[in-house]
Amino acid sequence: MSTLKTGVTNVMGANGGTPVEYQRVYVWELPVRVYHWINALALVLLCVTGFLIGHPVRIAYAQEAYQQYWFGWVRFIHFAAAYVYVFNFVYRLYWAFVGNKYATWNNFLPLTKKQWQEIADIIMVDVLQVKKHGEIATGHNALAAFSYFFTFVVFCFQTVTGFALYSSMSDSWFPRLFTWIVPLMGGELAVRFWHHLFIWFFVFFVIVHVYLSFYHDYIEGRGEVSVIVSGWKFGKFDKVESDGEPRKQ
């Protein structure tokens, strides 16, 4: 089931049109894909509503306060999305220990020499484009995974600062866990400042992440984009994945 063979024609004809044998491999399991899209949706909602909270636009379809409530709704969506986003992330953390080898926690930290070499390689090939070809990763490449580690750190930072700000308007136990952040960071205005600043991180992340997904898909032709919908990717896995078949669904 996991190694459907697919003949892919060499479209560029660089090797006399001989088809290369590609195999399908199940990379992103359903929980990972679900996490990804819930996270993407929540992040977009959080960023849009976050900027609106920071800079409310002028929307006045009424004269009196009781006739409209749009800013209240914007804030509600922000807080609701924040809860979804945080618990979705907690669930991903769990999956980092029980998921397949592409999803496990050790992908995200370059703890081996091999990962550091891969990072150097990717910087040469894909970032600076001074080298033409390197090894093509099936799951996250080492640099991408390491950059996700930093996004996780920012996730945590935004969670902690966000709930610290929210705690002043809630008696619920979960936000109350974060009240100590406020004096630590020097008052709520300071927390608000940092929480606002790091929205921008997600803006940059989305630009670079989406661009690079399409870039890899285009250059490598292995389904970098569709894999996050279907879970399947193409590759010559009998060679590259020497440690056996990918885990079955």
Add this chain to the structure above:
Amino acid sequence: MGDSIWQSMQQKGYSRREFMQLCSAAAAAAGLSKSAVGQVASAFEKKAKPPVVWLHYQECTGCSESFIRASHPVVADALLDVISLNYSETLMAPSGFQAEKSLSDTIANNKGKYILVVEGAVPTKDGGVYCMVAGKSALQSLKTVAKDAAAIIAWGSCASFGGVQAAKPNPTEAVAISKIVDKPVINVPGCPPIADVMMSVVTHILVLGQLPALDSQGRPKEFYGRRVHDTCYRRPNYDAGLFVESFDDENARKGYCLYKLGCRGPVTYNACSVTRWNEGTSNPIQSGHPCIGCSEDGFWDNEPFYQHLASFPGFGIESTADTLGTAVGVATVAGVAAHAVLTTIRKRSVIAEVHAEDHKES
């Protein structure tokens, strides 16, 4: 000294009815229920007036000014009766040696009984020489007086958090008094604090003989437990998204929310919206000005006051996080665009190489 409040009121010709009015007002001010009025009356009848030492350090005396304007006339009048203000650089009659003798006598005769109230921050640089009273540094005198105090109250943002002296670059290394004394300090921040709040804190200590419940920053919860924003009468406009865009626009006249003019109400803990100022006349927001968050730690450094976000350090006063964000955002898009152009130029040879490698491996 030694008299109870009831005794001193009798001497001044107050009636029993007026005394009971004071007790009710004091109970209400301390946030007690009606049934506690008897307890208050009993305390005021029997307990000797607690001696108070009021020290001034790096400050502007605005807190004293605020205090003597406590709104309820009976309580305000009584307060200066209720407490026995043994030493206060601003309000006391004696000066020089006599004044200092009054201080040392109070400490010597009332060990563990007097209330210490401090107005102003304490400079610590160069051994504390930047604030000297009667030949002693603020640092020395605070430590001496605090040692035997029954309760210590920090009046205002300077004593509570350092205030304007402690604002960047803090040339005298001024600190809050809680950083110097190792006893619990009741912080009553504000620039100045609300008179009625100050009075109520004193009343609470007098009546119940214990410190009020304090939050993590040492502020009495009953007055600093809620944000100015949460009790603001303009709050419905905030939820409705009706904002004042500039000080002189139509929305300002309509009394919409001042959030976009940098109102610090959402990040400020104080009772302004509830008690208001000057006998309940008004408060800054009611008079059309955004809250500047004067009771928050480090508020002087959260400039500019009329911007929602504090300025980004090192990028000029008008630059917020968004200035930096936009700049980095533009750089990111430019980087991605350059990368895309380069990819487009190299794509044929790169993809051919990828395929060639594929063939080599297979």
